[in-house]
Amino acid sequence: MSQNAYKICTLCARNCAVDRNTTVGFCRMPSALYLARAALHEWEEPIISGTRGSGTIFFSGCSLSCVFCQNREISRAISGKEVSIERLVEIMLDLKAQGAHNINLVTPTHYAPSIREALIIAKSKGLDIPIVYNTGSYDKIETLKSLEGLIDVYLPDLKYYMPSTAKKLSSASDYPEVARTAIAEMVRQVGEPVINQEGIMTRGVVVRILLFPGHVAEAKLSLKYLIDTYGDSVYVSLMNQYTPMPNMSPPLDRKVTHAEYDELLAYAEKLGLKNGFTQEFGTAEESFIPPFDNTGI
Secondary structure, eight states: GGGGGTTTTTTTOOOOOBBBTTSSTTTTOOOSSEEEEEEEOSSOOHHHHHHEEEEEEESSSSOOOOTTTTTTTTTTTOSSSEEOHHHHHHHHHHHTTTTTEEEEEEEEEGGGGHHHHHHHHHHHHTSSSOEEEEEEEEHHHHHHTTTTOOOSOOOOOOOOOHHHHHHHHSSSSHHHHHHHHHHHHHHHHHSEEEOTSSEEEEEEEEEEEEOOOOOOHHHHHHHHHHHHHHGSSEEEEEOOOOOOTTTOOTTTSSSSHHHHHHHHHHHHHHHHHOSSSSOOOOOSSGSSSOSSSOOOO
C-alpha cells in the first residue's frame, strides 16, 4: 500500500513529484525504507530522554540537507540499511522492551506513508509508549495530517526566520513559512503539553532553535514568534550545540560563543519564557553525534 504513496512523491515541501519506486528525489532515497541506527538515546531534552533514554530510529536521507548538517553521513544517504515495514515494527517493539520512554522518529517525513503503516501495526501489537516525530519542519500539512492520531509528541526545528538565511544554508527560501505552518498543524493535533509522573512528555510540542554563530538576532526573532504565537502551549529548546563542519565559511566556521548564547538566554528571560530548555557548553562536539553504523537495525 505504501509504495503507491511514493509514485508521485510530494511528501515534503520540495514537491519533487518523482516516482521513488524507480528513482530518487531531493531526499536521495527510494521508496524502500533505509535506517541508519536504532538505539536508546540519552541526549535529547530531559522530557524526551528521561532516565532510560529515548528510543531513537534514524532514517537515511533528508529533505533539507543543510550545509552545516552534523548527521550528513545519513542525511546525504551515505549510510543506512534497507528494512521492511515488518522489521521497522519489530525495531519499535524491541526499543520498548529495552525500556525506552518513547519511540523517536528522526528525520521521518520522506518516509511518512511507511511509518504510518508501521505505527498502525505496532500499536496493534502492543506499542503503547509515546511516538515522537523529530523533524526539521520542512513538512507539508497534508503529510502531517496523514499521521494525526498516531503521533503524540512533535519535536520540530525552527531553523530560520529569514528566507535569505534559509536559502543560503538549506536552499529553501520558503522554509520559514513552511515551518511555521507545519508547527501550527502540530500544535493543533496534539494540543497542550502533558508531562507524566516520570517527567516525560506524553503529548505536546517541543520546538528547537539551534543558535548559529553570528545569528543571534535571527534566533531572537524565532523565539519571539513562538512566544507571541503559542505562549506556554509549546516548550522551546534553545540549543548551542552547533558544530562547525569542514570547509564552512565565516561565521559558520566556528562554535557559538558564550556571549552569543547568554544574549539569547537573557532575551528569553525578558520575554518570559517558562517552558524552555537550555544547554551547557561542551555539547558542540562531534563525539555527541551517534555512530551511524546500523546499530539495532
